[in-house]
Amino acid sequence: MSTVLLQKENGVGFITLNRPETYNSYNRDMAMTLQGILDDCASDDTVRCVYITGAGKGFCSGQDLSEAMSPSPEDFERMVREHYNATILRIRNMEKPVIAAVNGVAAGAGANLALCCDIVLANNSASFIQAFSKIGLIPDSGGTYFLPRLVGMQRAAALMMTAEKVSGADAVAMGMIFKAYTDDVFEAESKKMAFTLAQMPTKGIGLTKRLLNNTYNNSLEQQLDLEKAVQMEAGASEDFKEGVHAFLEKRKPVFKGK
Numbered sequence: 001m002s003t004v005l006l007q008k009e010n011g012v013g014f015i016t017l018n019r020p021e022t023y024n025s026y027n028r029d030m031a032m033t034l035q036g037i038l039d040d041c042a043s044d045d046t047v048r049c050v051y052i053t054g055a056g057k058g059f060c061s062g063q064d065l066s067e068a069m070s071p072s073p074e075d076f077e078r079m080v081r082e083h084y085n086a087t088i089l090r091i092r093n094m095e096k097p098v099i100a101a102v103n104g105v106a107a108g109a110g111a112n113l114a115l116c117c118d119i120v121l122a123n124n125s126a127s128f129i130q131a132f133s134k135i136g137l138i139p140d141s142g143g144t145y146f147l148p149r150l151v152g153m154q155r156a157a158a159l160m161m162t163a164e165k166v167s168g169a170d171a172v173a174m175g176m177i178f179k180a181y182t183d184d185v186f187e188a189e190s191k192k193m194a195f196t197l198a199q200m201p202t203k204g205i206g207l208t209k210r211l212l213n214n215t216y217n218n219s220l221e222q223q224l225d226l227e228k229a230v231q232m233e234a235g236a237s238e239d240f241k242e243g244v245h246a247f248l249e250k251r252k253p254v255f256k257g258k
Contacts (some may be wrong), residue, residue, distance in 0.1 A: 003030040005055075006037045011048040011198030011257075012191075013041040020056025023105055025064035026113075031083035038090040048257045049198040050094070051191065052117065053101040062108025062131060084109055084141040088116045092213055095206030097197045101190040102126045102168070102177070112141035115150065118209060120177035121193065122168035123186035128176065130160045149216065150176050201239035202257035 005016040015037055017024040024030075041047045054060055063079075071079065091098050091113075100117035107129040114120050114128070122128075130147070132139045139147070139160050148156040151174050159166065168180035181189045197205065207230050215223055234240055238258040246253035 002033060003027070004033040004037055006040065008044070008047060010195055011046065012194045013037075013044070013047040013050045014191075014194075015041070015050060015052045017052070017054045017060055019064075020054070020058070022064060023056070023058030023061035024054040024110070025061045026083065026109055027064040027067045028079075028083060031087060035087055035090055038087070038094065042090070042094045042096065045257070048096060048202040049194050050096060050098045051101055051194040052098065052113075053103055053190075056104070057125075058104035058110075059100070059102040059106040059126065060110025060113055061105055062110045065135075080140055087113065088142045091116050095209055096202060097205050097209070099190065099194050099197070101186075102128070103186065105129070107131045108139075109141040109143075112139065112143040112146065115146045115176070116142050119193070120171075121186070121190045122171060122177055122180045123183045124168050124180060125183055126168040126171075126180065128166045128168075128171050129163060131163050133161055133163045147176070199255060201237070201243060201253075201255045203237045203239050204234045207234050 001018060003018055005018050007014045007016075015034070017030065017034070019025060019027075019030065038050070041050050068076075068079065097119065098117045100114035100120045102114050102120060102122040104123075104125055105127050106114045107127075108131040111128045111130060130139050130143060132143075138144070143160070144156075147159065150156075151159070155174060158164070166174070166176065168177070171177040172180045179189075211223070211227060211230055214226055218226060239253075239255045242255060243253050
């Protein structure tokens, strides 16, 4: 069985981390397979939204520690660079919406894999744990970048230092994630959002993601200039023309993500 599964349906690339016997712990095979699938989704014009979840009762429990026993400094550096950093950058640089559908434990790098996505949804059984301090490591996979921006410096520091477990509902309350659902409707509701996004003007959504990626690095003046330039790109899109025509013709638009 592949460690990562891909199914394409109605404009959505459904990605499933598939090591349920280990709560989808992350190893080299999973990392390399996931990166190949993300590249596939990025280059496939029929995929207009990406949805990442986990098989079984967990989203991703972080690094498979059996693969990280007494690594050399070179192995450790390669693991962080090739397994994690390369995955996070693929998700952020893909100009398509990426949903993390967190269906259970998301711990360590698994939590930060979720938090780097554009929209994070969870069920009531989900939990987010910055588990690194339990084994003497620092939060990687972009954790020190994304979490403070989501919940503030004080709360991020406390969660990272104490490794306190955060429920799906509490994650919503503190602004860590977008929405949490009861377990019985989670899959249907999270997939509904993915299908909805896939039918929207995904060219413009991708450009919005480009702007969001730059917002913390720019001054207001720089961001306004970037918005101007990117708006010109959006204004030249087929989706913009279709949206205007549909509005004037009082009909539902049919966007193509172009």
